[in-house]
Amino acid sequence: MKNKRISDSWEKIAPTEMVQARMLENILARHAASENQKEKVPAMKRTAPWKLWIPAAACLALALAITVPLLTANDGGGDFDLARSDDALKVSYVNKVPGGRPAAVLTSLTEFALFNQYDTDIFSGTIKEVRNIRASYNGADDYRAIAQIEVGTVYRGNLAAGEVVSTLLPGPVSADTGTEDTDVTSRFAAGTTGIFMPLKYDETSFAEQNGVKLCLLDLAAYGFMDGERFAFLETEDELVFNRAAYPALDGARSLEDVAQYVQAMARHYVSIDVTRLDFASDDYLIFHDAAGLFVYDLNRRQMIRALDLEPIYCNNPDLCDVSVSPDGGTVILRPRFDLELWRLEEDPSLPVGDTMFVYTVADDTVSRADYTEMENPFDRLVWTADVLGGYDKVGYHSFKSVSFDDGTFGWLLTDDMTMGTLKYERGDESYILFQ
Amino acid sequence: MAKTLLRTNKEITEIYERHVKTVYRVCFPYMKSAADTEDAVQNTFLNLMRSAPAFENEEHEKAWLIRTAANLCKDSLRNRWRKHEDLADYQHLQSRENLDVDETLGAVMALPDKYKSVVYLHYYEGYTCVEIAKILGKPQSTVRVHLFEARNILRERLGGDFDEK
Numbered sequence: 375m376k377n378k379r380i381s382d383s384w385e386k387i388a389p390t391e392m393v394q395a396r397m398l399e400n401i402l403a404r405h406a407a408s409e410n411q412k413e414k415v416p417a418m419k420r421t422a423p424w425k426l427w428i429p430a431a432a433c434l435a436l437a438l439a440i441t442v443p444l445l446t447a448n449d450g451g452g453d454f455d456l457a458r459s460d461d462a463l464k465v466s467y468v469n470k471v472p473g474g475r476p477a478a479v480l481t482s483l484t485e486f487a488l489f490n491q492y493d494t495d496i497f498s499g500t501i502k503e504v505r506n507i508r509a510s511y512n513g514a515d516d517y518r519a520i521a522q523i524e525v526g527t528v529y530r531g532n533l534a535a536g537e538v539v540s541t542l543l544p545g546p547v548s549a550d551t552g553t554e555d556t557d558v559t560s561r562f563a564a565g566t567t568g569i570f571m572p573l574k575y576d577e578t579s580f581a582e583q584n585g586v587k588l589c590l591l592d593l594a595a596y597g598f599m600d601g602e603r604f605a606f607l608e609t610e611d612e613l614v615f616n617r618a619a620y621p622a623l624d625g626a627r628s629l630e631d632v633a634q635y636v637q638a639m640a641r642h643y644v645s646i647d648v649t650r651l652d653f654a655s656d657d658y659l660i661f662h663d664a665a666g667l668f669v670y671d672l673n674r675r676q677m678i679r680a681l682d683l684e685p686i687y688c689n690n691p692d693l694c695d696v697s698v699s700p701d702g703g704t705v706i707l708r709p710r711f712d713l714e715l716w717r718l719e720e721d722p723s724l725p726v727g728d729t730m731f732v733y734t735v736a737d738d739t740v741s742r743a744d745y746t747e748m749e750n751p752f753d754r755l756v757w758t759a760d761v762l763g764g765y766d767k768v769g770y771h772s773f774k775s776v777s778f779d780d781g782t783f784g785w786l787l788t789d790d791m792t793m794g795t796l797k798y799e800r801g802d803e804s805y806i807l808f809q
Numbered sequence: 810m811a812k813t814l815l816r817t818n819k820e821i822t823e824i825y826e827r828h829v830k831t832v833y834r835v836c837f838p839y840m841k842s843a844a845d846t847e848d849a850v851q852n853t854f855l856n857l858m859r860s861a862p863a864f865e866n867e868e869h870e871k872a873w874l875i876r877t878a879a880n881l882c883k884d885s886l887r888n889r890w891r892k893h894e895d896l897a898d899y900q901h902l903q904s905r906e907n908l909d910v911d912e913t914l915g916a917v918m919a920l921p922d923k924y925k926s927v928v929y930l931h932y933y934e935g936y937t938c939v940e941i942a943k944i945l946g947k948p949q950s951t952v953r954v955h956l957f958e959a960r961n962i963l964r965e966r967l968g969g970d971f972d973e974k
Contacts, residue, residue, distance in 0.1 A: 375931070375932075375935055375937075376932060376933065376934075376935040377932040377933075379913050379967075380913055380914075380917065380928070380932040380933060381932065381933050382913075383911050383913035383914040383917070384834055384914060384917075384929070384932075384933045385933075386908075386909040386911070386914075387833070387834055387837050387908060387909070387910070387914065388830050388833060388834070389829065389830065389833050389847070389850075393843075393847065394826075394829055396847075397829070397847055397850055397851050397854075398822060398825055398829075400851050401821075401825070401851050401854045401855055401858070402818055402821070402822075404851070404855060405821075405855060405858045405859075408859075479948045479950060479951055480948070480950055480951040480954040480955070481950045481954070482950055482953045482954055482957065483954075554923060554947075555923065555951060557921075557923070616958075618921075618958030618959075618961055618962055619958060621961065
């Protein structure tokens, strides 16, 4: 929807009447000039047909002599063995790719989802080779690339250091194509180091065009979900990755910065979604994830409240701001529709304006109101990585811990990434939350 | 009904007058100077004359011009290896070229190029993600991602309330 501030600024940018007239004059003049140029090509003199035949034959022979070697040079290698794909498909290595603007598809993913929505392996490594390919789907051509990456450190997945894995890129690697939304993968080059998050293919991984199916496993063992957000590259000049997708890495300047972050995020591949600790006192704690908002009584060692967040549009922890009063008695939940523009456009049932839901713990009630910021919210949450001394010390902990006056810290922890083993720890005390 | 493909100068002039400001506003954040923007605008309409597409209606016509203008600008920039500049660099434009580039537009111009058309179409023209996807020929999900990321950057540069109603 229109934004007044941006509209007003942009409105000031306009060509004057004089500039408009000048541009139009130039356009018409340049077009007329190019049309005139076409008409000036002289017509060929008519020649007896048999005299034309001889030069044509000579031309054809010359053309064949030049073209055949060029074709061979352009298609620089053999076809792939496409045992699992349709017969009508052909895939070849190519040295040149055509210009154009095919666009890769980006899916709306939060920073957390980038690590957990797909079953990606995560590892550091060095690119050994990149080659472009052309897949011909019964006449429709698709250009991509395959990169061979030597694995270094494995953060997630069943890989070994030194192993070389083949990865399919969402577009070709070429300075000329301008494939949009492949800002990172288009920078793949032999010798470049990086951290990579490709999806492991299996027999059910397919691409289809023109009614023809390609089993991606026929081309590579892995593939990148898009060309922007699943790789971090360290080139000679800079660290290349999509900074807008990873706000937590805003200050990252080296691959080492990324490695620490990735190491922590890779471990939070939890089927219960990342659980956020919102509040803790000596008596109870409040936490939430996609399953709901929970209040646990530490004295009675039992859950006393469980609020379903879906009806109040807060079942995505990345898209709901939570604030708790200092005594833990009130929770404000603010669904961030503004971060999901498509929902506002496509779902007319959503509340209009900036809404909040106020949950009162004592009487277990929820009320809706226009959003206002909570004054003096609970502010004892600290980064668990800071408490433990680095991201590499963080296991399956909650990102945030609560700092207590006695010097102890309380955090959530799971042993095996399931809700059944989710516990709260503070000092020597441990509470299994879902029994 | 589709327009005839071969257009007279008069028809081209009519299309030009309908959309020249739009095309100019699409090109300016990419090209960042009046002279380069004028070149890009002219090339867009020349492209129209050469490729002579048929349009179903004026909205279709506008969408074609916006997409063509954005693509031409990106191609031009790729060829020139331009780099992103500091917001402060835009201040000189005001005095030299009589263009009022304020802090807000400066922040938009400092965005990565891939976001600019989407930001223009959403925040200036008021199109939805679905409509923007059709105009630019991109998947809807990609448009949403670009808007989301651009929005985060703009919030950081302009303050969290820049898009509050």
